[in-house]
Amino acid sequence: MKQYYEEVKMKQMKSSDTPSLSVERTRESQARSKTPYLVLSGHVKPGQTSDPKSGFAAAEKDLSRGLTSVTHAWFCIHSSPNPKSIHDAVASFNRIRHMHPPPSILHINKILGSIVKSKHYRTAISLFSQAEFKGFKPCLFTLNILINCYCHLGKMGFAFSLLGKIVKMGYQPHTITLTTLMKGLCINNQTEKSMEFHDEVIAKGFQLNEVSYGTLINGLCKAGKTRAAVQLLHKLKTQAVKPNVVMYTAIIDGFCKEGLVNEACDLFSEMVGLGISPNIVTYSSLICGFCSKGQWQETTRLLKEMASKDINPNVYTFNIMVDAFCKEGRFKEADAVFSKMMKYGKKPDVVTYSALMNGYCLSNNVKESKEIFNKMVRKGLTPDVWSYNILINGYCKIKMVDEALSLYKEMCQKNLVPITITYSYLTDGPGKSGTTSYVQNLVYEMHGSDHSPDIITYGILLDAFFKSQHLDDAITLCDEIVDRGVQPDVYMYSILIDGLCKGGKLNMARDFFNHLLIIGCQLGVYTFNIMVNGLCKEGLFDEAMTLLSKMEENGCMPDSVTFETLIRALLQKKEDDKARKLLSEMSARNLLRQ
DNA sequence: TTAGGGTTAG
Numbered sequence: 001m002k003q004y005y006e007e008v009k010m011k012q013m014k015s016s017d018t019p020s021l022s023v024e025r026t027r028e029s030q031a032r033s034k035t036p037y038l039v040l041s042g043h044v045k046p047g048q049t050s051d052p053k054s055g056f057a058a059a060e061k062d063l064s065r066g067l068t069s070v071t072h073a074w075f076c077i078h079s080s081p082n083p084k085s086i087h088d089a090v091a092s093f094n095r096i097r098h099m100h101p102p103p104s105i106l107h108i109n110k111i112l113g114s115i116v117k118s119k120h121y122r123t124a125i126s127l128f129s130q131a132e133f134k135g136f137k138p139c140l141f142t143l144n145i146l147i148n149c150y151c152h153l154g155k156m157g158f159a160f161s162l163l164g165k166i167v168k169m170g171y172q173p174h175t176i177t178l179t180t181l182m183k184g185l186c187i188n189n190q191t192e193k194s195m196e197f198h199d200e201v202i203a204k205g206f207q208l209n210e211v212s213y214g215t216l217i218n219g220l221c222k223a224g225k226t227r228a229a230v231q232l233l234h235k236l237k238t239q240a241v242k243p244n245v246v247m248y249t250a251i252i253d254g255f256c257k258e259g260l261v262n263e264a265c266d267l268f269s270e271m272v273g274l275g276i277s278p279n280i281v282t283y284s285s286l287i288c289g290f291c292s293k294g295q296w297q298e299t300t301r302l303l304k305e306m307a308s309k310d311i312n313p314n315v316y317t318f319n320i321m322v323d324a325f326c327k328e329g330r331f332k333e334a335d336a337v338f339s340k341m342m343k344y345g346k347k348p349d350v351v352t353y354s355a356l357m358n359g360y361c362l363s364n365n366v367k368e369s370k371e372i373f374n375k376m377v378r379k380g381l382t383p384d385v386w387s388y389n390i391l392i393n394g395y396c397k398i399k400m401v402d403e404a405l406s407l408y409k410e411m412c413q414k415n416l417v418p419i420t421i422t423y424s425y426l427t428d429g430p431g432k433s434g435t436t437s438y439v440q441n442l443v444y445e446m447h448g449s450d451h452s453p454d455i456i457t458y459g460i461l462l463d464a465f466f467k468s469q470h471l472d473d474a475i476t477l478c479d480e481i482v483d484r485g486v487q488p489d490v491y492m493y494s495i496l497i498d499g500l501c502k503g504g505k506l507n508m509a510r511d512f513f514n515h516l517l518i519i520g521c522q523l524g525v526y527t528f529n530i531m532v533n534g535l536c537k538e539g540l541f542d543e544a545m546t547l548l549s550k551m552e553e554n555g556c557m558p559d560s561v562t563f564e565t566l567i568r569a570l571l572q573k574k575e576d577d578k579a580r581k582l583l584s585e586m587s588a589r590n591l592l593r594q
Numbered sequence: 595t596t597a598g599g600g601t602t603a604g
Contacts, residue, residue: 105596106596107596108596109596109597110595110596112596112597113595113596113597114595116597139596140597141596141597142596142597143597144596144597144598145596145597146597147597147598148597148598174597174598175598176597176598177597177598178598179597179598179599180597180598181598182598183598183599209598210599211598211599212598212599213599214598214599214600215598215599215600216599217599217600218599218600219599221600244599244600245600246599246600247599247600248600249600249601250599250600250601251600252600252601253600253601279600280601281600281601282600282601283601284601284602285600285601286601287601288601288602314601315602316601316602317601317602318602319601319602319603320601320602320603321602322602322603323602323603326603349602350603351602351603352602352603353603354602354603354604355602355603356603357603358603358604361604384603385604386603386604387603389603389604390603390604393604419604421604422604425604
């Protein structure tokens, strides 16, 4: 493994992704304002990321994917003040960047906002870095937009360092700033930290509102902590911020996803009892719950109830029903919903077509699925990663691997980034001997093109290789990645260590992990947990406990996952006393939230 | 409409 990925390179990778949540009230802050403010101990400079895709070059690359220099110039001249596409927005930005006198920050924010709306987070960050270099000073709005971008890119360290910047610049973090950060933690699987952050900001006297709590409650539900979400909701009843339809709907949806439709209905009644009216989102969530259980009578009842309240089904509602019918193989009914959808003036979208495609694939009718795919394209819709995945999976299942690989190539050429499951379909299961290296070659072929694979692509591929038990291929891939000049990051090391542990190569995983520690690589709790889990699975409990101490020595605090892993291992070994001791410690550390 | 929340497809 390339001598542990070339030690020197790795030292540069000292992770900045671990959020720094230390919130302190300083004397200086109290002297300046009656309202406390936050001081962050983050050390990362936003805009100076080590991410190879960051920087202005990445934005230029994004642009070059869709624009020739001629069309680019055209946009620079003719772009509207309210850009409608990412191309318009980037062009507008470049245009105003060179204006004399320079435009107001408001103008910059408007454009950044529109770029973010189309989810081009990297582009927004890169463009602003360039503007800042030219002397533009961000305002609170700008920084909030950028925090949102970093959150969506999973770069919580950067997001929190911007909170520090807000304070440094003399701004007061807004409720929106704090809510965005809480959401960032939630969408990056750190709901515990989000709750801790919530506790801290409340303790410091900051105000949160309905949106903040809606965000937290939804985060908890999405993490499968629906009961905790209910507790939080009920706690709100005695507070200034009151429960609303969004909070109730998030939990109703959470219960439905867990198959607990009765609990969802109880909550629905509770909400109505409080005088909060359900809306189309609430009804769609409930309909989804009933549909997935095949309770069509209840679905019909809800549709009638909606009609009586003059609430019309929307595209989501129809898609939920199309999907449910398709999964039961009831294509006639699915078609009827499809027709009704159009009658209501709701245009079927990529999700509608994909639900149909998926249904036909499940019935092994891949030919019909492909027909629907083609029909969708003829209708002017652009298939996305899911649409391709459905077909790739369909072809793989009927052993038409060549067709699947050809679709894989097509999706990459269309600039769609495959996800782990794409590679799993292609490399997992029978009849795929040789496919692994073929996929690998396709990825390599993309080097130097507009679709050049990056660290994310390689991470996904590596994960898929491990999951499909292609250990040797995975190890070879690691070497190949370094040879191709891609700088592995802590996330990739985690995939590698996890894959080695699960593939029965614990010694190799442990050696690599220890090597990372020796050279001073700052590993986060996620990576430590992987190693703890690997050791526990092999019954090396004492070593796992030693690692628990070691992680704290390395400045990494164990979390609930660390303790749960150790406790589970102890219980399996019937070491109940030791498990109980650890449980107390977990409780003392306030890690028992649910 | 200068920044943040809930519903659909593997």
